Amino acid sequence: MKNLFKSQRGSTIVIFSLLAVIIIGFTSLVTDIGMVAVYKAKLTHAVDSAALAGAQELIYNDYPVHIKVDEYLSENGFPDHSAEIDTDSNSVRVTAFHRVEYKLARLLGYTSKEIHATAKAKVLPVIGVNQGIRPFAIEAFDFEFGETYVLKQGGGSGNSGNYGAVELGGRGAQIYFQNIVEGYNDRLMVGDYINTEPGNMSGPTENGINHLISQCNHIPKCTHSSFDPDCPRIITVIIVDNMNVNGRSSVQIIGFASFFLEGVAGSGNKSEVTGRFIRTVTSGENGDFNQDFGLYGVKLVE
Known part of the structure; x- marks a missing residue:
């Protein structure tokens, strides 16, 4: 045992x-x-x-x-x-x-x-921007990098009272000025219809644009060829196929583009907003799209 x-x-x-x-x-x-x-x-x-x-x-x-x-x-x-x-x-x-x-x-x-x-x-063209669009619309063009374009015309130009401003989120100079300074706080897509904003509104235009330019605190100062992507002088605007409309009229968005603000040229109601065309990346919706205006989104595809 x-x-x-x-x-x-x-x-x-x-x-x-x-x-x-x-x-x-x-x-x-x-x-x-x-x-x-x-x-x-x-x-x-x-x-x-x-x-x-x-x-x-x-x-x-x-x-x-x-x-x-x-x-x-x-x-x-x-x-x-x-x-x-x-x-x-x-x-x-x-x-x-x-x-x-x-x-x-x-x-x-x-x-x-x-x-x-x-x-x-x-990298794909942007077809929708979530927020931050400025209240300007320009006609589609074969834009060239670094070239200067008029984003809003001065008095004496324009078409039947329209000078390039558009109505985003409401009418009037105060909302227009707020949209210049802060950007439109909602989403816009290719295919959407918006209304033009008749009238020159030179005061809100000049004050808003000068405010954005003054907010660039980068050293050295940003230029159209060398800039911080978050610089306030970089603005996104709406591209339409036709701005030759009478009074407050509906126009269709066909794309978006970014410009580097150069300033407000002229004086009084003759002032016009100018900017240099740039290529840049923003957040928003993007996709395969045959209209390419230099504003892109980047997304993972695999």
């Missing part, structure tokens, strides 16, 4: 030892698999951000795309990454790789696992 008891106790110790090894091994794998999943999610987020930032550089051209992508991957927690970057005229595709070093799974002979994530961002 004594030998039998010793034999059973020895078998129990062996079984518990084997179970302990199995439990420790399983725990190690679960812990490290969880760590890999966390790194995979972080890498996916970093690659998404890098692809979006890289695609914006197709418009701004401030930095080479690969430098911007590497910068975003590093800033989002992957300084030791390797990446494959493919670009064309309107998209950037990024695949980044990262090796995750195992901790506990090394006890079972597993040392590391390589993970990767891919994202593609595409």
Whole structure:
């Protein structure tokens, strides 16, 4: 009996030892698999951000795309990454790789696992702007980068009392002035109809435009060829196919464009608003659209 008891106790110790090894091994794998999943999610987020930032550089051209992508991957927690970057005229595709070093799974002979994530961002014309549009509409034109255009005409010009102002959210000089300073606080889409705002309203126009220009505090001062995207002198306006209408009339939005405000030229009711055409990126709805007026959105397509 004594030998039998010793034999059973020895078998129990062996079984518990084997179970302990199995439990420790399983725990190690679960812990490290969880760590890999966390790194995979972080890498996916970093690659998404890098692809979006890289695609914006197709418009701004401030930095080479690969430098911007590497910068975003590093800033989002992957300084030791390797990446494959493919670009064309309107998209950037990024695949980044990262090796995750195992901790506990090394006890079972597993040392590391390589993970990767891919994202593609595409630049598309904006077909809807959520907010911030200024109350000016100009006729569609083959705009040239850096050229100066009249955004609102002065007295003596215009068509049947219309000088380029539009009614957004209500009529009158006070609402018009507020929309110049703050931008229209609602969404507009290609295909929407809006009303023109007849009258010169030279006072609100001059005060509003001068206010926006004075709010550029960047050093050095922004210009149409070198600007902070959030500069108050960058405004978004409405593009229509025809402003040759009588009095307060309905016109249809066919696109949006951005301009760098140059100022208010002339004096009194002869003053006119001028700006230089620029290409830039904004938030809003974008899509494949045959009208391209230089205002873009960037979105992930894979």
